[in-house]
Every structure is written in C-alpha cells, then in structure tokens.
Amino acid sequence: MALAVFFVAAAMAVLGGIGVVAFHQPIRSVLSLVVVMLALSILYLLLSAQFVFAAQIIVYAGAVMVLFLFVIALLGPARELGRGRLRFQGWLSGLFVVVLLGLMWAMLQGVQYRQPDKTDLSFFGTVQSIAVGLFTTYLYPFELTSILLLVAAIGAIYLSRKRIDDL
C-alpha cells in the first residue's frame, strides 16, 4: 500500500517538475509547482513528518504559491519568445542532470544505511515532538528566524515603495 502511494506521489512530483520546466506560460509553471508541492507533502506524510506535511501545505502550497500567482497577475502574462543568446545552456543543463543522476545512482549502489537507535515511532514528527526540539535545543535559531522574516518583510516593503522622484 505504502509502495503504491509512494510511486503515485513520485510520478506526480516528477510530472509536475517537468511541467515547471516545459510550460511556456509562467502561470502553468506555478500551477505545476503546486502539484509538486502537494505530491511532496504526501511523501512527507509517508515519512511520518506530520508537522512538516502541514507546514508544506499551508506555507508552500498556500502562501508562497499565492504570492507567485499575485505577481503573475500583477505583471501580466509574459511568454518567452525566440531563442536565448546562450545556446550552449541547454546542452550544459542536460549534461549536468545526467552527471548528477549518474553520481546519485552510483552512490546508491549497494548502500547500507545505519540502523536507527530507537524503534518507537508513535511520537516521531508529531507537533509535540517538533515543539520540544524547536523550543528547547533549537530555541536560538528559531528566534533568529523571526529576525530573518522581519528583515525580509522590511526589504520587500522598501523595494516596492513608491519612488520619491516618481511623485
């Protein structure tokens, strides 16, 4: 059962990824990325990462993608016309992907994973266990994240302000 779920979600993710690269209209790329994110959230659930699953749906498939859609709506549909100036980029990217996948395949041949220490998975990845990690051991990075978000918000407001010489 889990095997079938994995392969369906993996096929969805790969097809969505191909859609991101292949579609010529940005709005279709964004919607393909939503498909990828939903497929990945299913995989997170398979990997017993419940909180990451919820965060993926709410933050990524919800908030970030809506942001992308708003920007596309603001800028209007832009199609890519003609060829680029750097023609070797297509070949280069194909070579890169082949080399990367070849390396991964070679690395995964006969790999042995270290056995986990404990076997009780009933609390693994729940909101409770995530919160214990986030608010005890990793409290400092967690608080720094809020500063990062504040900086990003101020930066976005500053970048999208009305210029004084426009007035």
Next chain:
Amino acid sequence: MNIGGSQLDASWFLLLSAVLFGLGAVGVLVRRNPLVILISIELMLNAANLTLVTFARQLQNLEGQLFALMSMTVAAAEAVVGLAILVDIFHTRDVEDVDDLSELKG
C-alpha cells in the same frame, strides 16, 4: 525502512529528490523568464527538503525535520524578496529576458 508495513528503501526518496533537483537546475539554466527561474529555485529547495526529511526518518532523528522547517522559512523569505526585486525591475524597465539584465557585467 519500514513504512506502513511495507519495506520502502530510503534510496527511492533520495533518487526522486535528485530528479527534482535536476529538473530545477535545468529550469534555472534553460528558462529565461526571471519569474520561472525563481519557481525553479523553489523546486530545488523542495528537493533538498525531501532529502532532509528522508534522512530524518531513516536515522529516526528529528533534527532533519527541524532543519527542513528552517529551510522552508528561508525559502519563503527568499521568495518574498526575490519577487519584490522582480516587480521593481519590471516596473522600471521593459524586461522579458534575464539576459537583458546585464548592467553589472561592467
């Protein structure tokens, strides 16, 4: 790795993550619309997140999931700032290709 009663190797997840990362890299290299390049970067970040969560499950160590959450936050901040820069560029000039943005080349 025993998932839902069936044996599912972590290598499958890692391979899927590599495929998604490769697709994102192709998008960054091939596409010329700056918006689509940002979308492809998001795809690569998601692939990295999948690797983190996979190893968290494999080693039964929650730190991988915590790091995935942190990287989600950073990705959201990156998307906000990147899109703000894009909107600013699109408003000041008529750009339809990242190759038009070559002022920093000197």
